[in-house]
Amino acid sequence: MPNEFHAQLITLLPRLRVQALALTRNRAAAEDLVQDAVANALAAQDSFTPGTNFAAWMHRILRNRFISTLRKQRDTTDIEDLPAGAFAVGATHEDRLVLKELGRAVNRLPVDQREALFMVVLQGLSYEEVAGATGCAVGTAKSRVFRARRQLQAWLMGEDRPTPRAEPSRAETSRHRSAELGENSGAA
Template sequence: MTFHDQVIAILPKLRVQALSLTRNRAAAEDLVQDAVCNALAAQNSFIPGTNFSAWMHRILRNRFISDLRKRRETTDIDDVPASSFASPATHEDNLALKDLSMALSRLPADQREALVMVVIQGMSYEALAEATDCAVGTAKSRVFRARRQLEAWMSGDLPANDKLRIKVKALRDAMDARRRAGQSSDDLMLS
């Protein structure tokens, strides 16, 4: 398989990784495009017979980190309006997906990235370790800790002082009360 064929074959996995890093479809596409450009420019440095997937994932991750360093833009979660975290849900499945999405976004970036690469993309721990420049044990630990933390958050097994959990519970209770009273709860999502 030629170098270009390998690049084309790995694009879907790069898109998934980029989306897990950026959490924005347009930014993810830009990141993939930049990573592919970097890979094409560094094509001669790739050693045939080595793990092409790990090499590409590392290029994408390094490009993401470089872009972050250039921007250095941060936002405190308390400064973001609640409406950006929730939208009117009509089914319990939508609520569960939102809970999962919120829980995933709360994971540390290294754990989220490791979980997505292993669980969603099916990458081996060895390939993950190579792509993220860490030991295999560290890669396994990141996935384990991410799974354990998600399980705790999704089962409601959280500390009593967890501000986000308290806010979400209050919002759900208010929505349920309005539904029982036959009132719309759309305005709650806007506040």
Template sequence: MADTFHTQVIAILPKLRVQALALTRNRAAAEDLVQDAVCNALSARESFVPGTNFGAWMHRILRNRFISDLRKQRNVTDIEDVPASLLSTKSDHEDRLAVKDLAFALARLPEDQREALVLVVLQGMSYQELAELTGCAVGTAKSRVFRARRQLEAWMVGDLPADDKLRQRAVALRDEANRRTSLARAGVSNGSGAALG
């Protein structure tokens, strides 16, 4: 049984990483969360019933570990805590800007909606599996995904209030990226012969 258990743990690691990243919004924290969840699973492997849904069992362990860690910290990060590297724009390509906008919008979704969207859309989890994992009704799971999709769509087409901090930040970053690109294309220098950038 131990070999089968370890094989299943290894096989589910990529999906756990996606879920952890959706929950933590930080790559290093996500890796730590996955590692802690795997340690919890290994120490509790005797409680797993062979033949049941191993993926749902592991996702629940990861989610419970995340909630436990949040309770210990007693502070939830917000958009102001996103590292500057995620907010900077290295290129004026539309696809990169769209990905940045999507990352901002995903970070703003309520945790339960963000998690539901990632598990269903990116990982292909069924609504039934999501409901079992999160301990809610199937209708609630569907509703969370629907609301998350609808909110993301609204944000992605620019349906943000003018005083929204996210919008202000995204506009400032986009303006700065466009300014630098324009200067680089025009060959403007900073007086020492080196192009601005």
């Protein structure tokens, strides 16, 4: 069993990295979050029931770790922190501008929508898997992805203008993000 556990963990790492990036919006913070979540999972592996959904269990650990870190620490907002690799090859100046704008828009999404969108689009998870990983109903997972897509469309196509809001304070931002994420405590 231990070998299988570790093999599953290694296989899942790219997905965990994407989830961490969706949550933190910051590559360095995402790396730290994955490392912390892996350490938690290794310590709690005896509580994992073989044959149950390992990915959902692991995604919940990472999520819970993010929530608890968020409570203790700063808000890791870095809207310019986009993967450099995306701009390196074959992109025209115009492409780069569009990608940058998309990256900024993605980072403006509510964290639960961004997380669900990344899981579906980048990781190819089903809505059921997203629901299992984030502790919400399948309909909620669908709705989050739908709203994320429509919001990005609206921002990028200039189809509507979101209600301007005063920039929230750091403490408020943390509170909002914790509230958006909910408090599912299904894993370590």
